[in-house]
Amino acid sequence: MQEYSLYVHKIPVGVLGASGYAGRELCALILGHPRLSLAFASANAQRGEHFHAAGSSITFAAPEDVALASAELVFSALPHGASADWVARTREAGARAVDLSADLRIGNGASDVPYGLTEVARAEVTGAQVIANPGCYPTATLIAILPLLEAGLVVAGSTISISAASGVTGAGMAPRTDLLFGEVTENFKAYGVANEHRHLREMRAMVARTGADVDLLFTPHLLPVARGILATILVPLSAPLADPLAPLRARWKGERFIEVSAEPPALRDVVHRNVVRLSARMAAHVRTPTLQVFAAIDNLVKGAAGQALQNANLALGLAEDAGLPA
Numbered sequence: 001m002q003e004y005s006l007y008v009h010k011i012p013v014g015v016l017g018a019s020g021y022a023g024r025e026l027c028a029l030i031l032g033h034p035r036l037s038l039a040f041a042s043a044n045a046q047r048g049e050h051f052h053a054a055g056s057s058i059t060f061a062a063p064e065d066v067a068l069a070s071a072e073l074v075f076s077a078l079p080h081g082a083s084a085d086w087v088a089r090t091r092e093a094g095a096r097a098v099d100l101s102a103d104l105r106i107g108n109g110a111s112d113v114p115y116g117l118t119e120v121a122r123a124e125v126t127g128a129q130v131i132a133n134p135g136c137y138p139t140a141t142l143i144a145i146l147p148l149l150e151a152g153l154v155v156a157g158s159t160i161s162i163s164a165a166s167g168v169t170g171a172g173m174a175p176r177t178d179l180l181f182g183e184v185t186e187n188f189k190a191y192g193v194a195n196e197h198r199h200l201r202e203m204r205a206m207v208a209r210t211g212a213d214v215d216l217l218f219t220p221h222l223l224p225v226a227r228g229i230l231a232t233i234l235v236p237l238s239a240p241l242a243d244p245l246a247p248l249r250a251r252w253k254g255e256r257f258i259e260v261s262a263e264p265p266a267l268r269d270v271v272h273r274n275v276v277r278l279s280a281r282m283a284a285h286v287r288t289p290t291l292q293v294f295a296a297i298d299n300l301v302k303g304a305a306g307q308a309l310q311n312a313n314l315a316l317g318l319a320e321d322a323g324l325p326a
């Protein structure tokens with residue numbers, strides 16, 4: 001059995017933007033994948049530099065120098081705005097594409113590309129040529145609230161409040177003064193305030209698909225850790241729930257990468273894992289029945305590279321969980 005696995009055909013895949021946080025995570029996952037091989041890894045400013053992952057050394061190539069057609073599937077971990085053009089070139093070269101940027105996501109202009117929130121879009125993603133991988137905050141938030149909206153439990157016309165904090169890798173690797181160690185460490189602050197964060201577009205579009213009439217109020221925060229997102233979400237309910245976990249457990253029954261726990265999740269429960277971990281409690285001492293829902297993910301794994309690989313596995317006809325840290 002072990003010998004046989006040495007000779008299994010590996011499917012070549014490429015990574016554009018491989019030198020960034022999400023791209024490096026992807027390269028490491030691909031190098032450890034039983035059925036994939038890394039055809040190329042591109043960088044921009046870091047072209048020519050080396051990166052060590054999973055016992056291998058990778059040299060970053062310039063994007064213009066990579067042979068897109070040498071891959072059966074290309075992950076684009078490029079910044080928003082730069083990615084869509086490379087996805088188009090990838091398609092012209094005959095390869096499938098998984099785009100980690102916002103360029104092709106629902107609510108951002110593209111309507112015909114599957115939005116790869118895998119557990120919701122499994123049928124659309126399976127065998128797909130192009131997939132828009134969800135944002136990190138939307139992955140945590142939507143997995144937490146879609147079961148409640150789909151079940152018609154939320155008060156019509158109400159506001160769901162999402163307060164979420166992300167580690168600094170969520171902001172990418174481009175140098176910024178406000179992300180210097182001295183600015184971030186032993187500090188905590190909100191950003192993207194006034195309900196204008198770009199992730200709201202895809203969250204609103206996915207909520208609209210359920211037919212629910214609710215507003216989203218999203219406040220992101222910068223947490224002084226490298227990785228991880230914790231979202232605390234307040235959901236006004238039509239009636240109190242005797243078992244607050246029941247709708248989450250029912251909707252995500254059998255999902256390997258979604259965990260529902262009695263205790264609120266911590267970042268330590270999820271970092272370096274491809275999971276969303278959820279919990280929920282009815283809030284005491286408020287007039288409107290309110291469910292407090294908690295969601296934790298690793299922004300670089302389930303929030304980016306892990307979910308992208310989960311989608312790629314389905315696009316390529318492989319086992320959905322192949323090469324993924326559970």
Ligand SMILES: NC(=O)c1ccc[n+]([C@@H]2O[C@H](COP(=O)([O-])OP(=O)(O)OC[C@H]3O[C@@H](n4cnc5c(N)ncnc54)[C@H](OP(=O)(O)O)[C@@H]3O)[C@@H](O)[C@H]2O)c1
Nearest residue numbers: 017019020021022043044045046077101170172173299304
């Ligand atoms: N970080 C997260 O938690 C997260 C989560 C979900 C989705 N995403 C999305 O995933 C994508 C990558 O995010 P990231 O955080 O990994 O960003 P990042 O660390 O800033 O990396 C960006 C990558 O793109 C390359 N690049 C930048 N501009 C380019 C250009 N004009 N042409 C070609 N390559 C270029 C960079 O190369 P050099 O460094 O060599 O210049 C680097 O490899 C973004 O669209 C982001 O929104 C990120």
